[in-house]
Amino acid sequence: MRPALAERPVDPEVGVLVPFAVEDDAGHVDHARVVKRRATRCALSRICGMCGDSLEWPLAFLGTPDEVEANTFVFPPLHTACAEQALATYPALGDGYLGRPVAPARWALVTTGGFDIERPADRTGDQRLLFHPHSVTSTTWTP
Ligand SMILES: [Zn+2]
Incomplete structure (x- = not known):
């Protein structure tokens, strides 16, 4: 485990590390939602959504x-x-993790050389920041 990940807080309710991307600046945690400010920081400062260290x-x-x-x-x-x-x-914990209210049947781990970001088109629709990898080098699926 990367040192910065080992230093992440542990969620006392479920005993797992709290990803950087699901904790707001006040320390509130909702594993099922990506915090937009954190996603923006990850995108613009090129930091990891799990450990918060430079990518x-x-x-x-x-x-x-x-x-x-x-x-x-x-x-x-x-x-x-x-x-x-x-x-x-x-994934073993079921629904409500990694920014997902509902767990997918399978997860993919995609590696890439970089990404583009898509900001919300306006203030009324989907307000999530979206990431588009632009040079995928591998895609690995969970069973
Ligand atoms: Zn990391």
């Missing part, structure tokens, strides 16, 4: 089959090691 290449995204199909991800970019750690932790 290194290749980057990884975790997503659902639909996200892979659309090449559009909600959870911010990750270190590959942090993505692997996340997959070893959260």
Whole structure:
């Protein structure tokens, strides 16, 4: 585990590390939602959505089959090691993790050289920041 990930707070209710992207600046945690301010920081400052440390290449995204199909991800970019750690932790817990109210049937770990971001088109629709990997090098699926 990367040192910065080991230093993340532990959610006392479920005993797992709190990803950087699901904790707001006041320390409130909702594993089922990506905090938009955190997603923006991950995108603009190129930091990991799990550990909050600077990203290194290749980057990884975790997503659902639909996200892979659309090449559009909600959870911010990750270190590959942090993505692997996340997959070893959260899917077994069922619904409500990694920014998803409902767990997908399978998760994909996508590695890429970079990404583009898509901001909300206006203030009325989907307000999530979306990530589009632009040079995918591998896609690995959970069983
Ligand atoms: Zn990380």
